[in-house]
Amino acid sequence: MNKSQRRYQPAAPGRKRRSNSPSKSKSSRTITDSNASLELANFDFNQSSGSSENLDQSTLTFPASDEDNISVVIRVRPLNEKEVKASDDEVVQFPGNGQLLLEGNLVAQKPRLFSYHAVFGPGATQTDVLHFSGVERLLQLAVEGFSCTVFCYGQTGSGKTHTLTGPPGLFDRKPDPLDQNHGLVFSSFVFLFQLLSQRQDTHFVLKASFLEIYNEKVIDLLNPGSARKPLAVRWSKKSRGFFVENLFTVDCEQLDDLLAVLEEGMRNRSVGAHSMNDHSSRSHTILTVHITSEMSAEDGVFITKQGKINFVDLAGSEMTKKTHSEGKTLEEANNINKSLMVLGYCIASLSDSKKKGGHIPYRDSKLTKLLADSLAGNGVTLMIACVSPAKSNFTETLNTLRYAARAKKIRTKPVIVMDPREALILSLRREVNALQEENDTLRNALQLNASASEPSRSRKTSAEKGRRRSVSGPVRGEWSSGVPWPDGVSPDLSKLADLKPEDLAKMAEHFLRENEALRKENSDLFSTREALLRDQELVCRENERLLRKLEDVNSVCCRSPIIPARPTYSADKVQAAQTEAEVWTNPLAQSDSSVYGPKFKEDIISERKSGKPPHRLPDSIQKELDKRRIGVASKS
């Protein structure tokens, strides 16, 4: 990439930013112009502003709460030329408070009211989406070490690509950085570099990758090669997540480098035309910026955090009858719909509180494998659902709004990703500091010439610490660590000056023993922690092994004509459900009473005695079995 050709100003001059007043925090608000409306409800303006003051850097959990829902905002695009020409009616209304009203399509249908974190009307600008969708807050969190994702979902032609990267053609020529049409990705990059420039105490390293999932194949958009060779998606034991093997990542020292990644990927992504969109994305794309930060913490310890932000532009769901897709476009549409269906099942399972802890079919598509962490793992996620206001798209709009409402119920547990060794060193360092403080307190208690207030303060501190360590509090004649006083009675520390030298010597000896006991306790705690970490590692490995086994079993099940395939949430499953009469099993292959019960076993035995085939098998399989049986019979 030629960097010199792509040099931009870090902060685009002349771009007006709407200031977010802190006083508007958590307020409902509507911004309207001639034909625009932007409703914001229950939305924390502080959190979406450019300040990182709210972030508690000392904790390893998400600052708002230890569990948080996926944020969901809706963007309604204006009617397009075709819809205007056809005098299509608008069926979407904006009552305010982050609500959206979808009018009934038929006279008999009731209007439906949905509620989200924010709703952007047709007149909302790209800058409005940047400031009020919460993406700025996500960028701050990514800088703090969280794993963040913004994904756009919606039917084909609803404005996903427009929202993320801008209108079509923007990247056909060298893009103008001042163009107000740039999407969220471009303006996020600018905002990100502004954030980084404010953090002089931290060293940042940025790397970016850009991939697409086209017909269930992962293609590197920064290094597609002439053959567009697909890359493998694998499970990482270390990060406990899926990753794309050999994906090209580019070091991005400057804003230019990030923008060059965006341009390059946009040029290489798969785009096609159908009757509902002339520039339809035929693949899902994931642009990831990895942000590694290194800052000095305490006593020369450096803390490294690995944050990231994913921008996911999903291909639009499409009704192939309406898009008139055929041939290659039809194959693409089927793959798009299939992977979106798996995503839908994952979202439905995750949002259903009754299914908490149940199986989530992430492994059924590449898209869900790569989004697993964003959907329910340790990430912070923002979903932008794009819809059309036109009556002709009523069904698709209703589906998207339902999908989005479900996603809103999903809770994730965001955590900062840190190097485990560094985290351990930091916590050990903190323990050592606490011990040193304790020593100082004890030493202070021994200083005879100290001012009168000194011993009383020391006594208070020691007593407080004793309370912290001992559940039942210090017992008379016994120090908090359990080391008894020589004569069984603790001395009055406020009268240290009156003590005899031999008593003081005894006391000093006692404090030394006390200190020794504390060190031992500390080292015991560390050994326990080490043992626990080892146990955890073993459990993880075992889990890993079982998952691999499960995958093997699945793949065997899917291949075998005898064993029914595991129900997967895919088009196949729906088809199978529709033709239930065709679903069959081979009970001879499975006679485990724990699965089928004793009655089932008896049935099989009686069926075997009667010589009847247990179930009607498909003809081709039955013929094959008969052939083999004949073969066996003639041999014998």
Ligand SMILES: Nc1ncnc2c1ncn2[C@@H]1O[C@H](COP(=O)(O)OP(=O)(O)OP(=O)(O)O)[C@@H](O)[C@H]1O
């Ligand atoms: N909010 C908007 N304001 C103005 N034009 C818009 C808006 N949203 C979408 N459009 C226009 O509508 C057309 C279709 O949008 P876009 O290609 O972004 O849809 P999409 O959801 O990404 O579709 P697909 O899933 O087929 O890729 C584009 O010409 C785009 O510029």
